[in-house]
Amino acid sequence: xxxxxxxxxxxxxxxxxxxxxxxxxxxxxxxxxxxxxxxxxxxxxxxxxxxxxxxxxxxxxxxxxxxxxxxxxxxxxxxxxxxxxxxxxxxxxxxxxxxxxxxxxxxxxxxxxxxxxxxxxxxxxxxxxxxxxxxxxxxxxxxxxxxxxxxxxxxxxxxxxxxxxxxxxxxxxxxxxxxxxxxxxxxxxxxxxxxxxxxxxxxxxxxxxxxxxxxxxxxxxxxxxxxxxxxxxxxxxxxxxxxxxxxxxxxxxxxxxxxxxxxxxxxxxxxxxxxxxxxxxxxxxxxxxxxxxxxxxxxxxxxxxxxxxxxxxxxxxxxxxxxxxxxxxxxxxxxxxxxxxxxxxxx
Numbered sequence: 001x002x003x004x005x006x007x008x009x010x011x012x013x014x015x016x017x018x019x020x021x022x023x024x025x026x027x028x029x030x031x032x033x034x035x036x037x038x039x040x041x042x043x044x045x046x047x048x049x050x051x052x053x054x055x056x057x058x059x060x061x062x063x064x065x066x067x068x069x070x071x072x073x074x075x076x077x078x079x080x081x082x083x084x085x086x087x088x089x090x091x092x093x094x095x096x097x098x099x100x101x102x103x104x105x106x107x108x109x110x111x112x113x114x115x116x117x118x119x120x121x122x123x124x125x126x127x128x129x130x131x132x133x134x135x136x137x138x139x140x141x142x143x144x145x146x147x148x149x150x151x152x153x154x155x156x157x158x159x160x161x162x163x164x165x166x167x168x169x170x171x172x173x174x175x176x177x178x179x180x181x182x183x184x185x186x187x188x189x190x191x192x193x194x195x196x197x198x199x200x201x202x203x204x205x206x207x208x209x210x211x212x213x214x215x216x217x218x219x220x221x222x223x224x225x226x227x228x229x230x231x232x233x234x235x236x237x238x239x240x241x242x243x244x245x246x247x248x249x250x251x252x253x254x255x256x257x258x259x260x261x262x263x264x265x266x267x268x269x270x271x272x273x274x275x276x277x278x279x280x281x282x283x284x285x286x287x288x289x290x291x292x293x294x295x296x297x298x299x300x301x302x303x304x305x306x307x308x309x310x311x312x313x314x315x316x317x318x319x320x321x322x323x324x325x326x327x328x329x330x331x332x333x334x335x336x337x338x339x340x341x342x343x344x345x346x347x
Contacts (some may be wrong), residue, residue, distance in 0.1 A: 078299025257322025269311025
């Protein structure tokens with residue numbers, strides 16, 4: 001019995017080093033497995049087309065994770081990697097979709113995950129002119145079904161010309177009382193011209209609308225001016241008090257006498273004042289220079305009208321004539337001849 005016990009003790013003492021080595025190896029293996037387990041994580045890989053894979057890996061790079069999941073990445077796709085607390089992470093792939101752009105008779109295709117019509121044009125290298133527009137509009141978001149149409153717009157101006165008719169004006173005078181059918185053309189008329197700018201809006205080569213944007217008078221019309229007879233119409237254009245029954249409503253004196261007519265180159269009379277219709281020569285001792293007058297024939301058929309005394313002459317100074325009436329032409333001076341007139345002194 002003693003021998004058996006001693007033998008058993010010796011056997012156990014011999015096995016003890018082996019068990020120690022085995023236990024150490026097991027502990028080392030367990031520690032290694034724990035270390036490996038602690039460095040692994042769960043990554044959920046999915047894309048917008050519905051693909052989904054769950055990976056147990058220590059990898060964090062999106063491209064390599066996609067390779068492990070067997071999901072192919074495209075250039076325009078977008079990646080979103082999110083790591084949560086612990087060993088859980090997700091990788092979402094937003095797949096790019098094609099957007100068709102129709103411009104200048106060509107079809108372009110842009111690949112993008114999201115964005116607007118404007119972004120799609122940029123990707124296709126399509127630019128817009130000042131008046132061009134798109135359907136849908138530039139700031140509309142695009143989807144996979146979006147088809148963008150670019151409309152080219154230009155404006156074309158054309159010029160046309162139209163005539164402006166002229167009118168006939170009449171200047172009435174009693175100067176022609178001896179020949180009432182007589183007329184004198186003072187100015188020949190002519191047509192004017194309008195330059196008309198018509199603007200067409202051209203969309204994709206077709207005229208969409210047209211409108212007149214400006215009318216410019218390039219040549220002004222000139223009216224015909226005719227001098228014709230009218231009873232009681234004054235020769236002079238000057239104004240004065242109202243005339244009632246051929247007599248001014250206000251005057252300080254009246255003289256009756258012989259009237260003659262004269263004409264001269266435009267200039268000044270003896271008073272230094274100008275010469276024109278409505279100026280007359282007088283005897284300044286009787287009618288001072290600058291006096292306003294109203295002159296009409298004693299029978300009322302001829303009316304010189306309101307006048308200013310600005311000149312004198314020999315016939316006026318010696319009393320041969322009371323007043324000499326100024327006309328703008330020699331023929332008009334002859335036409336009037338010599339006649340009896342009333343000269344009303346206005347002031």
